[in-house]
Amino acid sequence: ELKVEQNPLFLSMQEGKNYTIYCNYSTTSDRLYWYRQDPGKSLESLFVLLSNGAVKQEGRLMASLDTKARLSTLHITAAVHDLSATYFCAVVLYRSARQLTFGSGTQLTVLP
């Protein structure tokens, strides 16, 4: 059974600071996704990571994937209030077209 663990679950940080969210998963996978969810809203796709060593950046967010370590990171640079949201990583089984297995999410609050 594929398990996905994120940490931390809650993150409170000040504007301008940097921080990293970690996502570990238990079995072989070749794709990892990061989503953002605002309170009461649906999920917005942020990144799709397809291969070992993949790195993608969008604004103040950068995601990376290490398939050998079964680890992905979401790095936040110089946080701003607008980044406050819950961030989920999700994984599919290797070469599967099927369901995503999500982590529990990291609730990020950026304080002024």
Add this chain to the structure above:
Amino acid sequence: DTGVSQNPRHKITKRGQNVTFRCDPISEHNRLYWYRQTLGQGPEFLTYFQNEAQLEKSRLLSDRFSAERPKGSFSTLEIQRTEQGDSAMYLCASSASVTSYNEQFFGPGTRLTVL
């Protein structure tokens, strides 16, 4: 709007009643997924369609739940004899098999409250 749409957005029902939700995927997407999300948790997979065929169902999908995608376009999720434990956000997502990475795009969800 070319995104995934879901109706209704909110549903309040009494325990024991039946409810039905609808999902309209992105028009060129042949894969459709249903997930359930409870407060403070990540979404959990319920079922998956490729075109009109339901290819996978989660153990979470009890006999009271049924999903259809009759013409390979929109899908419905019905819950019979609702229980308070069914209260959750029901999310629909779609993806296209022509891409190699199967990125799933989510709809706004239907929030179900069972009283």
